[in-house]
Amino acid sequence: MNNPQRNTTDHTGAPLQRDRYLSATHEVINQPKALENYNLYEQDTALREAVIREGASHAHHDLSQFGAWAGKAETIELGNLANANKPSFRTHDRYGHRIDEVSFHPAYHELMGVALENGLHSSPWTNPGPGAHVARAAKYYLHSQVEAAHCCPITMTFAAVPSIRNQPELATIWEQKILTNEYDARNVPDSEKRAVTIGMAMTEKQGGSDVRANTTRAYAVGQEGPGQAYELVGHKWFVSAPMCDAFLVLAQTANGLSCFLMPRWRPDGTKNPWQVQQLKNKMGNVANASSEVEIRGALAWMVGEEGRGVPTIIEMVAMTRFDCMIGSAAGMRQAVAQATHHCHNRSAFGATLSDQPLMQNVLADLIIENEAALAYTLRVARAMDNQDNKHERLLARLATPVGKYWICKRTPNHAYEAMECIGGSGVMEDCIMPRLFRESPVNAIWEGSGNVQCLDTLRAIQKEPETLDAFFKEAAEAKGTDRRFDQFLAQLQHDFADISDFQYRARNLVDRMALTMQGSLLLRFGDKDVADAFCASRLQNNGGMNYGNLPSGTNPTAIIKRATPVVG
Numbered sequence: 001m002n003n004p005q006r007n008t009t010d011h012t013g014a015p016l017q018r019d020r021y022l023s024a025t026h027e028v029i030n031q032p033k034a035l036e037n038y039n040l041y042e043q044d045t046a047l048r049e050a051v052i053r054e055g056a057s058h059a060h061h062d063l064s065q066f067g068a069w070a071g072k073a074e075t076i077e078l079g080n081l082a083n084a085n086k087p088s089f090r091t092h093d094r095y096g097h098r099i100d101e102v103s104f105h106p107a108y109h110e111l112m113g114v115a116l117e118n119g120l121h122s123s124p125w126t127n128p129g130p131g132a133h134v135a136r137a138a139k140y141y142l143h144s145q146v147e148a149a150h151c152c153p154i155t156m157t158f159a160a161v162p163s164i165r166n167q168p169e170l171a172t173i174w175e176q177k178i179l180t181n182e183y184d185a186r187n188v189p190d191s192e193k194r195a196v197t198i199g200m201a202m203t204e205k206q207g208g209s210d211v212r213a214n215t216t217r218a219y220a221v222g223q224e225g226p227g228q229a230y231e232l233v234g235h236k237w238f239v240s241a242p243m244c245d246a247f248l249v250l251a252q253t254a255n256g257l258s259c260f261l262m263p264r265w266r267p268d269g270t271k272n273p274w275q276v277q278q279l280k281n282k283m284g285n286v287a288n289a290s291s292e293v294e295i296r297g298a299l300a301w302m303v304g305e306e307g308r309g310v311p312t313i314i315e316m317v318a319m320t321r322f323d324c325m326i327g328s329a330a331g332m333r334q335a336v337a338q339a340t341h342h343c344h345n346r347s348a349f350g351a352t353l354s355d356q357p358l359m360q361n362v363l364a365d366l367i368i369e370n371e372a373a374l375a376y377t378l379r380v381a382r383a384m385d386n387q388d389n390k391h392e393r394l395l396a397r398l399a400t401p402v403g404k405y406w407i408c409k410r411t412p413n414h415a416y417e418a419m420e421c422i423g424g425s426g427v428m429e430d431c432i433m434p435r436l437f438r439e440s441p442v443n444a445i446w447e448g449s450g451n452v453q454c455l456d457t458l459r460a461i462q463k464e465p466e467t468l469d470a471f472f473k474e475a476a477e478a479k480g481t482d483r484r485f486d487q488f489l490a491q492l493q494h495d496f497a498d499i500s501d502f503q504y505r506a507r508n509l510v511d512r513m514a515l516t517m518q519g520s521l522l523l524r525f526g527d528k529d530v531a532d533a534f535c536a537s538r539l540q541n542n543g544g545m546n547y548g549n550l551p552s553g554t555n556p557t558a559i560i561k562r563a564t565p566v567v568g
């Protein structure tokens with residue numbers, strides 16, 4: 001039978017029509033380009049304004065350079081890699097020696113290096129003064145948008161300094177290495193290092209919020225008391241960043257719960273018997289390791305007064321709570337950047353998404369939440385820069401638990417809603433949104449969960465009523481600028497007059513404290529469209545609970561334009 005061979009090309013070598021048709025099924029259109037190679041600082045109008053307003057204009061150039069680094073495609077990939085490759089843990093080496101070693105992906109180490117070289121753990125202590133905390137907070141805000149999980153040891157190292165200073169002879173030994181702007185990841189004694197990192201270990205199995213239930217005990221090696229050596233026996237249920245060189249640890253002595261500085265190595269170069277049992281299997285905060293530990297006579301030195309462990313470590317905790325605010329506000333900003341970028345470059349039903357009224361309402365609402373969180377956070381940073389001023393000290397005392405509670409708690413739903421703006425692609429693991437979403441509850445839970453922050457707010461008010469006066473004095477600076485704000489403030493002040501059921505009502509009161517302060521800051525210093533939409537949606541009840549509930553008359557177009565990153 002005649003069976004001629006089929007020709008697949010024409011006389012010029014080009015594929016015949018049917019092959020061309022089969023290989024080119026469609027053209028990819030209406031898909032945004034990846035959000036990369038943009039300057040996270042220069043493209044963030046609200047951040048630039050807040051940095052100037054709160055006294056850190058001197059940092060502008062540095063922040064701009066850092067923002068360019070943070071937006072590079074290679075930098076963004078570091079964050080992806082650090083999260084895609086979970087840390088792993090080995091108790092022993094192959095010869096049977098106990099090593100307690102966590103291995104991280106090189107991207108984690110690179111991010112740690114950048115954070116420490118940029119002084120995110122040190123700058124307000126090494127260069128205090130006007131704008132120091134504000135400048136650091138702004139840089140942390142940029143850095144944490146690249147990858148939030150590794151910021152945990154950075155925060156703890158930064159936050160440990162005020163607590164360790166309670167024991168000056170220990171501070172003399174440790175402070176210089178803590179404040180060195182270098183990263184040394186080696187699993188070797190601190191005596192062989194020029195730079196160290198510090199962690200914290202409070203939480204035990206039987207009690208986390210209520211650390212008074214701690215059962216870990218401390219036995220004096222010789223003399224008892226502040227600065228003296230003890231051996232600790234017990235366990236800790238959550239210890240993040242277990243490769244830190246030393247930890248602030250709470251343990252019981254005969255005179256109550258006390259604070260100790262516990263290095264991972266003894267002065268003779270042997271391993272301190274602080275043994276990691278296993279790593280936590282976390283849903284978020286994946287690039288950072290968290291562990292369970294048993295303590296078998298580990299050598300540690302008492303920090304601060306015996307029996308006053310909580311007031312000693314609380315100075316560290318206050319700082320970490322502040323960083324939770326920065327981290328959650330940063331998560332919101334990255335979510336806003338992703339959502340606005342996507343909707344600006346995607347059309348549906350014949351129009352760009354960010355031009356469609358309903359999507360405009362959602363996007364603008366997300367932006368307002370982020371701007372309010374940022375304004376609040378950097379105002380607290382300024383208060384931290386001015387702790388010798390009574391008003392600022394009182395304000396920081398109360399604004400920290402209020403802000404930690406409110407901003408961290410507003411973040412998970414914000415992340416989810418931004419994910420939905422991106423549609424199905426927002427759910428995919430090669431998009432940053434799943435990571436932002438999984439990270440979002442963590443800040444709300446650690447360093448004192450929501451209820452604990454509310455109770456701390458009440459405790460501060462009851463112990464030092466001037467804190468509430470300072471809070472309201474600051475908020476009232478906006479009085480007379482907006483009728484809705486005035487009514488909201490007056491009602492809140494009225495509700496504080498009645499202290500019955502104080503604990504039961506604490507969330508409601510703290511919610512409204514946060515809203516009052518955010519409203520005040522936006523009205524006084526914020527963009528006028530953002531401030532107006534904030535008052536219309538948050539300070540007067542229009543019935544809606546979800547994002548996308550801005551009432552008519554607000555100006556979403558201007559708000560969205562202000563927040564949408566422009567990619568070159």
Ligand SMILES: Cc1cc2nc3c(=O)[nH]c(=O)nc-3n(C[C@H](O)[C@H](O)[C@H](O)COP(=O)(O)OP(=O)(O)OC[C@H]3O[C@@H](n4cnc5c(N)ncnc54)[C@H](O)[C@@H]3O)c2cc1C
Binds near residue numbers: 442
């Ligand atoms: C990823 C991760 C890393 C962590 N890393 C560390 C670490 O490095 N070091 C460390 O020490 N800890 C760490 N923790 C522990 C964390 O700080 C605690 O989980 C947290 O403080 C809550 O303690 P808990 O888990 O024992 O919960 P509980 O104390 O049992 O609290 C459970 C709930 O009850 C609420 N509650 C408690 N008391 C009251 C009350 N009186 N009235 C009303 N409600 C109340 C709390 O707000 C919380 O919602 C980490 C936690 C996580 C998730």
